[in-house]
Amino acid sequence: MNHSRLLQLINAYGTNSDRWPEEERLAALQQLAQDSEARQAIVNLKSFDAALDSYVAAPAPHLRNMILGNLRKSWIDSCIEWLMPSFDELLAYFWRPVLAASLPLITGLLLGSSLFTVDIADTWEDEIELIALYDSSSFNE
């Protein structure tokens, strides 16, 4: 460590020795103790560093929830979220199992109504035919 290197450190890393490279810090501090020009440089730059330190970036705590909300969801979570988008967590905690349990029932009803067809009597003649078990071909003759 010499005078020139110490000035380089001060100009690059600033007046706070905590920011100087760790491996050179001790030697730099020893050099500083006997280097009046370097000490004067630190005095001159102190207020500049204080101005830099005054700039504190504002925290953004709301980002945490936004980031967690953006995570890729499993398909089942996506389905449930699609079905109940506005439920808060506590309500969803109770409703999700209920809804999940009722899904097989709903699925069964839908399948049942679409797979099995029932002859429905559309007209009053059809109804009579069905009730009386009358042979319609002889009636037409």
Added chain:
Amino acid sequence: MTEAELVEQLSSGDEDAYRILLDRHLAPITAYVTRMMASNADTEDIVQETFLRLWTHGTRYNPDTAKLTTWLHNIAHNLCIDHFRKHNRMVQEETADEPDEQEAFVDQLTHFENAKHVEQSLMQLPERQRSAIIMCHYQGMSNRDAAVILETSVEALESLMARGRRKLRKLLETKI
């Protein structure tokens, strides 16, 4: 559990591990991006994208080559640069040195005014000088880690910081 182990858990979709990492790194990454972008409206998008990449590309992180904070800073830095390029806001690197002035800096502003001026002045620096100062001065990053992110040598990084600080000092002096 180490950070490397937590990152490993991410590949199996472990949200608890992700939350721990998010809580550790959100504040410094937000501070870095905020200073790089000067509280630009896109700051939040860049922070979100950085952490989304931790979730989706966490397996690419190699704990043998870098600390997780360096890896995340690297992603955030590249996203900031992409943003500047897209919006033509890149301040080109200067090669000429500023005059070396060592005059006493008079602190006459209130804390808030100072902070505002520092933010504005930082934005007037060439991007690499700004990045170097933010990483080493504000983020407390080691010179080696900052040099890796900026893909340069430690000597070149120190030169960037010295030139950046000189210019910043001149800019701030004109504002008080």
